[in-house]
Amino acid sequence: MRALVWHGIGDIRAETTDDPSIENDHDAIIKVTATAICGSDLHLVNGVVPEMHEGDILGHEFMGEIVETGSAVRKMKVGDRVVVPFTIACGDCFFCDRDLYSLCDNSNRKPEVARQALGHATAGLFGYSHLTGGFAGGQAEYVRVPYADVGPIRIDSDLRDDQVLFLSDIFPTGYMAAENCAIEDGDTVAIWGCGPVGQFAIRSAFMLGAGRVIAIDCVPERLALARDFGGAETIDFSSEDVLERLAEMTGGRGPDRCIDAVGAEAHGHGDKPAVTPEGASKPGDKPDHPDVLAQAIMACRKGGTLSVPGVYAKTVELPFGALMNKGLALRSGQTHVQRYLAPLLKRIENADIDPSAIITHRAGLDEGPELYKAFSEKRDGCIKVFLTP
Structure with a gap:
């Protein structure tokens, strides 16, 4: 598959990588239909956030179609159109029970790295360094989504991708x-x-x-x-x-x-x-x-x-x-995205807000590296980049 890959500070490349696969019975595989570059991604590109490794796939704002599920996934099915929160949460721990999803005790698969830096491990995040679990991100054609019954929200209406994509992060944030x-x-x-x-x-x-x-x-x-x-x-x-x-x-x-x-x-x-x-x-x-x-x-x-x-x-x-x-x-704090998905989707459905209004640039994944630069340098009127794999 094609993806945007971190190769060092200031070095983002569009390249071919391995497709993701089911690793846990609670996983789903998403075929990405829309993704975006977030201001937080610039912290990774510019060397602010530690624990980035060469070869990491970027991106934490994405949505798409479920193409495969693990045997334990019950709420989601193949063919569902979903928006995926950037926060990965188990749904069952002390913090998830209190709707504090970005503080999940179980989703960060490298808790020792986070504990050393922060005192405690916070939730896993897509495409946001090994401090938050080292999960591959969504600036790609496919993504593995852990805890698939807990995170994604199904989009059953005919709202466009660009109207609902930002439920993944920046609208709830x-x-x-x-x-x-x-x-x-x-x-x-x-x-x-x-x-x-x-x-x-x-x-x-x-x-x-x-x-x-x-x-x-x-x-x-x-x-x-x-x-x-x-x-x-x-x-x-x-x-x-x-x-x-x-x-x-x-x-x-x-x-x-x-x-x-x-x-x-x-x-x-x-x-x-x-x-x-x-x-x-x-x-x-x-x-x-x-x-x-x-x-x-x-x-x-x-x-x-x-x-x-x-x-x-x-x-x-x-x-x-x-x-x-x-x-x-x-x-x-990082956003407890799962808490806000349903009520903010209702806001969009009721036409209280059209999130697509902030998009200034639209492109394919292969144009991503140049648009990272434009966004970082605040040139060409670049405020928000919407990418379609």
Whole structure:
């Protein structure tokens, strides 16, 4: 099969690899009909996340048709059209029982690697390093899906792939980011980062009752999308002081809720916005830059809430004294995708939102390496890449 394969920092290739096969009775094999490049994938390409191995297949946003199932699969059958969550969950452990699927105790097949880095092993993730199990990802023609009765959601309607694909990650991720803010009716929510997750966080904040959303970025087309798709007010951090503008826009109080939708590769005021592999010779070398999170701590009103869907991989330095003395609440984590699949699918079916509106580039897998570069360098108006194997 064809797949996008990691060969080193900044080195992504489209090549022929072995087809996946059933390894466990609870597995299914998916023929991928649509996949995408996520902002989190750039952390792998640029050397932020450790434990990437040459030959790893990338991609954690994908959907397709079930072409084979293990003997223990009961809910899914060959021919079903499904969207697959990027989080792999067993459905039976302490955490899955509490709908905390990204913290599953059983799905990470390399728990010792995660425990050494994080203190505990979190769930397995598709295409996201051996820190999360070393599972082959979905930027490929076929994928093996463990725990097939727990993760995928069947799509029985005639909705297009591009309308439902983002249920696999970025729509639930943006929604959980907003939900983690504990938004109250009329709140002002500030969101750093107008990439795909930021766009869905904007829409989700309004769904959950926000009165105003202020979106912060420096890329003109992202800021325009935040206004047009999301209905947000915007701040361009390349030309405005973010803390001063937020204070002005909120009467000096600060936003009620703040979301860091950027993560480890944030840039400070006036920095070059492009994300590049510079500064890393092996996976995990590139340092995390918590500029956004630090700024959100300083901006948020007293007694407010911070939500962090942006990915971090290492220890970072933060103004923790401000967080503590201002009485801020902080919530974070990989998304518990399975929790949100059915309700967010209903939102799409009811035409509350059309996720395909954020797609800027469509291509086949073999064009993936060049589009990784365009997305990373924020050129050609690239906000979201939709790939069809």
